[in-house]
Amino acid sequence: MNISILKATFAACAIVATMFAPAQAADTISFTDDLGRKVEIPTKPTAIVSMHDSVLTIPLIELGVIPAGSHGRETKQGVPFIRSGKGLTGYDFDNSSIKFVGNYPADVEKVAAVKPDLIITTPWQKAPIDQLQAIAPTIVIDYNKHSDQEIFELLAKITGTTERFNVLLGRYEQQIKRIKRIIDTENITVNVIQPNKGQILVWNTYGNIGKVLRDAGFTFPQITNDIPMDDIGRFSAEKLQDLDADYVFATYRTDQLQSPKDTVEGFEQVVPGFCEYLTACKEGRMLVIPREEASSNSFLALSISAYTVLTHISGHPYNK
Template sequence: MSRHAAPTRRACTARPSRQETEMTRRPTATLAALALAATLAGPAAAQETRSYTDALGRTVEIPVDPQRIIGLWDWDITTALIELGAPVVGSHGRVREDGSTYIRPANVILGVSFDTSDIAFTGAWQQFDFEAMAELEPDLLIARARDADLREQFEAVGPVVFVDTDGFALDSYRAIADVVGETEQFEARSARFQALLKDAAAWVGENDYTYTIIQAAGADASQVNIYADYSMKSYILERIGFTIAGEGARLRAAGEERITGSPELIPAQDADFVFGNYRIDQGAANGPRIEDARLDEMLPGYCDFLAACADGRMILVPREHAVVPSFQAWQTLTHIIVSHVAGRPGIAVPD
């Protein structure tokens, strides 16, 4: 049962796009004022602590059993905390055009957001609300290593641990679980996931399938992203027997993650299966049909240039499930892939 008072529901490296309004980072209070507020509002009872060395090489004293955690990035941190059942009291989030806020993508994958739980909104990208954080009396903050420039502001609120969220998703998730004392639960979930991948490989069979990953890029869909590594999507595909092909294979050999280029690159990305991505956190404003239309806009009739697409072997999947640290998301993605690859007898499969 979750400890953050949410309803009981289920909970490369390619990076998620940031389409919220870009704002300059503005501390909403001075460090001195924040430190005073944190001191006055600190937890009444002393907690047992332990030393932890974070991704920045800092050794920090953190609670052995934290009870009031703030996740300083919804996608990479808070969603994992929620799935682990950690006591999250605040989180970074996203702001819709109508001003409402949500925790991406925990709102659609785990059914948990600001309006369905007691988790408080503590600011959006580049606009953290440090006063709101201090008012929550946190005993632990967890931040991305890429936000190290805000270390002093975070430290003025409470103990902060920085986690590397730019590497392999399983490693990032494991680090988050370690910080909050949930390593045993993480390993149990990981073992079930690995067992599923073993089954999935048997369901797909030994076919030596190749794959590529493409995605329309830019608000005007004028370019295409070609990936050598799309986080857990690539991991799952390769664990069940797929091999990267096309420009992705060249990028992989060169140690690169992706390339953004002209739509004329699309025909050369044919493979046994071609994968694309779409967002699921924007309702009707996005989705597989929208992504298909964006690709067709940049290269009219693009599907005719890809045998995989023409034969029904192009598969668009939710990008959230491929990147977010969530075993529930990864298990769902595995079943989606297996269903499309091995579960459609009428689809022509390459020899």
């Protein structure tokens, strides 16, 4: 009895939501998402809601598609923001038409209020897919199944912006070529490490900085290569020297108003006086860079990372 009432209520909600949704474009295509669901989506969506700011919203904006609504984070004072939004794209909730639809889980009612014609979500987002699907065609993109670049490419296909994607990709490839031309990358070892509560976190390929370093052909320590792709290694402080390289990169979070000092303090917690025992640090070849540019799914961030690598590694020709 109760289940019937629930079903009826849900169906009614779905109908009401459909009535208030914008008229669907006549042209639709069938899209199979990462959950294996076949969804009819508009060929030219005009009101997209992105359910993950750094993974989906930033790439959409870089592709020239301003979403109608987006997931975002909130400051301690409750002010919503798109992670890395202003820094990488110039856009945020307070200076654009993008509506904040909540964080984790996103607010389904806020999503409905935007009247989207397409919702793009990830398995991370807890807002129920069936409820989102009742509002507008909803597709799930699983970032564990795709590289950042593949997600970009997928979003370009969905939004009809492949041409723009190819321009951005071409620019990046040009930058990688330049690094390879100027630096003998194969003979230089690099690593990206992060202190975390007395341990050292290492990814096989960490975000943009990791991608740039791998694409440019730098050599990583064996211990880092042994970490499965897209996985994370939590190492004891005792392995600090195994993680050493000619150049070591670490990051700090600017969205939490951190500075390199926070990361250095984190390493001090791992091993007091760590810099003495990490050659890269001792000899001034350790770089602590903002995490937003190092990890966001953004071609601009990739460019910044590529430029950082180029200038810091080739920018000391007088070093022997």
